[in-house]
Amino acid sequence: MxxxxxxxxxxxxxxxxxxxxxxxxxxxxxxxxxxxxxxxxxxxxxxxxxxxxxxxxxxxxxxxxxxxxxxxxxxxxxxxxxxxxxxxxxxxxxxxxxxxxxAIQELLDLRDRIVNRYHPAEGDVLELDFGPFYDYSPRIRDSKNIGRGVNYLNRFLSSKLFQDPRQWQDSLFNFLSIHQFQGTKLLINERIKSQRRLSDQIKRALDFVSERPTQEPYKEFRFKLQEMGFEAGWGNTASRVRETLEMLDELIDSPDDEVLEKFLSRIPMIFRIALVSIHGWFGQEGVLGRPDTGGQVVYVLDQARSLDKQLQEDIRLAGLEGPEFKPKVIILSRLIPNSDGTRCNERLEKVHGTDNAWILRVPFREFNPKLTDNWISRFEIWPYLETYAIDAEKELRAEFQGVPDFIVGNYSDGNLVAFLLARRLGVTQAIVAHALEKSKYLFSNLYWQDLENQYHFSLQFTADLIAMNAANLVISSTYQEIVGKPDSVGQYESYQNFTMPDLYHVVNGIELFSPKFNVVPPGVNESVYFPYNRTQDRVPADAERLEELLFTLEDSSQVYGTLEDPRKRPLFSMARLDRIKNLTGLAECFGKSKELQERCNLILVAGKLRVEESNDNEEKEEIIKLYRIIDEYNLHGKFRWLGVRLAKGDSGEIYRVIADNQGIFVQPALFEAFGLTILEAMISGLPTFGTKFGGPLEIIQDKVNGFLINPTNHQEMAQKILDFVSRCDQNYHAWEEIANRGMDRVYTTYTWKIHTTRLLSLGRIYGFWNYTSKENREDMMRYIEALFYLIYKPRAQQLLEEHMHR
Missing domain, CATH: 3.10.450.330 (Nuclear Transport Factor 2; Chain: A,)
Incomplete structure (x- = not known):
């Protein structure tokens, strides 16, 4: 430069x-x-x-x-x-x-000076540098391959097998030898005592199974394989056993990265999964629309359902039969005694539509029941997480009758608990950020002291640094979530270097070229969200009820605003009522455009209608702001606000009812980590306008299957919507064309089957990497623990003391 x-x-x-x-x-x-x-x-x-x-x-x-x-x-x-x-x-x-x-250090000092927090006479501030801990691990060279870490890791591992065959073949043999489930030996028994013996026996077993009928069930010839040293887990039929053994034979003789991935993806090493989602109201009914509850709950529940199904299929294909091989998925969340009519006060709740997936709720310890018996904001949750992890470990061990094979954290608090659990249990850990607040709140690290009473960013950003460096793999929904675009910084990239004045300087916070980063976008629940024209699967009574709710129902307890002409094309949005989701920005954009008001109605499904009903400060501010905008631009008769919590089925049908009326979905967030509502709207058949800041950039192909908007430029946003409305008015098929392309986009790229197949494959591959390289991570883990105990824990204790006086 x-x-x-x-x-x-x-x-x-x-x-x-x-x-x-x-x-x-x-x-x-x-x-x-x-x-x-x-x-x-x-x-x-x-x-x-x-x-x-x-x-x-x-x-x-x-x-x-x-x-x-x-x-x-x-x-x-x-x-x-x-x-x-x-x-x-x-x-x-x-x-x-x-x-x-x-130099970076000088830049960090400069930023401190800008906010009058630079005190050289008092000594230097703590510098955090994770860079040296990544020196021993493989590193991706080309930034285009960031987010495809497993591909690089497989090439690295196969090259190790090739360059140092003895060491890595011994590691592979030892890895296969340790597998068992609930006391039942899997894969290799004591008859095979060395890697050399394994290689010889594979060839014998291949000769044997090659002579069997391809579809002959494993149980018909299992005793013969046991005599050779092979236990269950290689396949459910003769042909599948042969394929798996051929992969292993090829790996030993001539390692190949694709073969390694296919082979490890077949190994039955994941039976029990813990999905950690702590904050917010976590349930299946009556929680969406509450503070701290939104896309993350939908994501985790849908993921759990898909994992439950995929694990059963994988175990069946591995040839493991019988009730002793029943997989289990547990969503770990917090129990809220004062549950406000939800089921969040129940310890155990089965996930609907699953065979063995459960929500396990563990309460916070009663340091102060006035607080811990109630919902606690995600910004205030930090003092309770360490003791929560200790209590949760006991509960998980009891429910799993052992330890989980794979732990997946969600959001900053869940990721920290996942780290604490994985560290104690010695299992593979993945994290999913969903959204990193540091990117959402501008200058939040620089002015953290001014914001600390409300947001406690010193705790959250420290927790983020701990979790992202401790994780074996990081699951990202999009590439730009990691490293942004050519003209904008990614969420994880923003942690490379930053200052928390008077607390610490981060010189190198994360290695973006680490193969731990993998892009695995979520799917959409196809039983709830499906095209509006799939009429055979719709319930007419539900459609009629929601049609009335959206357009004509007069009920001041649920709805604010009446529509003078309900036949106008509806502009629709549905989200939490907080600053980042920016529904007030959409309302203001609508208010500034007389032409939009003439041709469309604006309908929002968002949070509460009244300030006194909310416990969330941001939601209260947005409620006040929305009423002000309605009055300022005189939107009466053109605007409708539904303060309802929709049942799961209704949340899918409401998109379809809007589509019945040739409506448009607008997602105006100032920043969106991914954009599940965009997938929901597109698969339902709604032409979708989504923010260009964040994940929607990788979902929507602008003007092909949807439209990207700049929510900070109201005039430009209004004009883009108007241009499309004009096209639709002139050409009836214009609306339908975009709707169909949007549906195709979701079905070909964003399904839970694709997601969970990939996630389980990653869990197995990184489990192997974790096993073979665990001794190299201990130095980093000790550094991370120092950060936890010397920075995070004292600040969490300080916040707890504040809570005790409330």
Missing amino acids: IDLIRNVLDSDEKSELRQFFSQLRTSERKYLLRNDIVSAFSEYCTTHKKPDYFSESSQLGKLVYYTQEIILENEDLYLVIRPKITAQEVFRVLEDLTVEEV
Whole structure:
């Protein structure tokens, strides 16, 4: 990037650079992020009447494109430049346009100075650097392959088998030898005592099964295989046993990464899975729309159902028959004694539509029953997690009659508990962020002290650092969640370096090129969310009831607002009522566009209708704001707000009713980690407009199967919706074409069958990697434990003491 800066300085654009920087120096803002920089440069180009090409094609335009942050200190400008994904360079530009490169440590000090939190006379602040702990592990070279870690890991492992065959074949033999379930030996018995013996016996067994009828059940010839040293687990038929043994034989003789993945994916090593989702109301009815409860609950429940089904299929294909081989999935959540009419006060609840998947609720210890007997915000939950993990371990051991084979954490708190459990139990751990608050709340790390009373980000960001580094694998819904786009930083990437002034500096918070990162997008529950034109599966009475609720029902307890003309095309959105989901922004966009109001109605399904009914501060603020917008833009007669909690079936049917009325779904979030509601709307047959900030970028192909919008630009968003509405009014099939493409997109890419097959494969492969490399992780785990006990735990204890006085 220094070359690009020099190119500007050595060209005719030097004067433009000086003018632009002069403009920035006169502005009140001293810290500009990407959107601020783009707006400032656009203003500069307009003020100085630059031609259209200048903003993108000029050398200065290119420099601005790569600049993520500009910080002004006195007369100096600091440019934080991102020349490519995952890379960052920092430069100081003096008033005379002299340019100096700046180290990360100096950048962190600068950020502290900006908020008056730099105290060199008092000594240095703690520096956290996870970089050295990744030196021993394989590392992806090309940023395009980030998120496909398992592919790289398989190549790495197969190359090890090839380069050092004795050591790795011994590791593979030992790995296969340890497998058992509830005391029943699997795969290899004591007749095979060495890797060399294994290789010889594989060939004998292959000769034997090759002569059997291909579909002959395993139980018909199992005794002969046992005599050779092979127990159950290789397959349910002669042909499947032969295929699995051939893969192992090929691995031993000539290792190959694809063969390794196929072979490990077949090994029966996962029978019991714990999915950890602590905060919020976790249940199957009456919880959606409550604070802290939304897409994550839907995700985990659907994942549990699919895992239950997939585990049964995998175990059957492995040839394991009988009740002793029954898999089990447990969703670990918290028990809330004062459950407000939900089932969150029940210890154990079976997941609907499953054979053996359960919600296990463990209460927080009663440090202060006035708090712990009730729902606790995700921002306040931190003091209770360590003791919760200790109690949960006992409960899990009892329910599983052993330990889980695989633990998957969800969100920051669940990921921390997953780490604590996996550390104590010695099992493979995965994490799913769903959303990292650091990306959602701008400057949240920089101003953490000002926000601490409300959000406690010092605890959350420390928990994130612990969990993402401790995890064996990180499950991401999208590539950009990890490393963003060419012009924006990814959620995980934002943890590479940052400051928590007066607490610590993160010099290297995460290795983005680690093969632990894998993109595994979720699916959508196809029994609940399906196309509106699949009329044979719809219940007419439900459709009629929801039609009335959406458009005409007069019930002040559930609905605010009446529609003067219910026949207008509905613009529809459904989400929690918080700042990030930005439903108030959609309402304001609608209010500013008279043309949209003339042609459409706006219908929102969102949270509570009254401030006094809510316990969540953000929701209260958004309720007040939404009423203000309705009055300010006089949306009466054109706007309808439903403060209802929908049953699962109704949440699917409500999309279809909107589709019956040729409606449009709009998801206006300021940031969306993935976007389950987008999948739900698309599969239902609704043309969908989704935020361009976050996961929807990888779901929606703009103007092909949906539309991407900038929710911060109301005029542009309104115009994009109007353009589509005009097309639909002129051509009846325009609506249908986008609807059909949206449905096709979901069915070909986003199903739970695809998700869970991949997740289980990853669990097995990383389980093997965890087994073979566990001695190399102990140094990092000790570093992580130091961070937990020296930073996290004292701050959690401090918050607990505050809670005790409430």
